[in-house]
């Protein structure tokens with residue numbers, strides 16, 4: 001028997017070594033029972049959700065933007081497009097950018113550009129997560145890659161370029177990127193509000 005400390009409640013209990021690692025759970029995250037494990041899972045889930053909302057509110061700026069009147073949303077969308085075309089996309093190696101969003105909203109995507117020697121579709125959004133089923137369908141039909149550039153409107157030079165694989169309906173800023181930026185902005189503190 002081995003003595004383990006429950007990762008959730010801190011109680012010490014004795015367990016058979018074979019019982020310590022269950023379902024691939026790491027050894028340093030051992031729990032006295034399933035109740036403690038489930039409570040830990042729920043807390044983790046809540047923490048991730050809290051961090052996501054804090055990031056969205058204070059770093060990315062989506063919530064303040066969308067809380068303002070609906071008419072302004074379009075203006076913010078255009079601001080993101082301008083940031084993308086004037087500064088972020090050229091910096092990332094996109095050239096010969098045709099701006100289809102400039103004069104019309106009849107197009108499915110904002111830009112067509114050259115990237116890595118190919119013509120590619122590019123769309124700009126202020127959201128962390130954008131619903132793009134029509135754009136991916138168009139990209140698939142044209143056999144062109146689709147990139148979505150997610151742009152923060154409250155922090156300059158904060159953006160994420162995502163190559164959306166064929167068949168996906170959603171483009172999102174990666175969890176890894178959000179974790180990284182969250183740490184840059186808020187440090188690595190465990191409990192935050």
Ligand SMILES: [Zn+2]
Pocket residue numbers: 006007008009010011031032033036
């Ligand atoms: Zn416990």
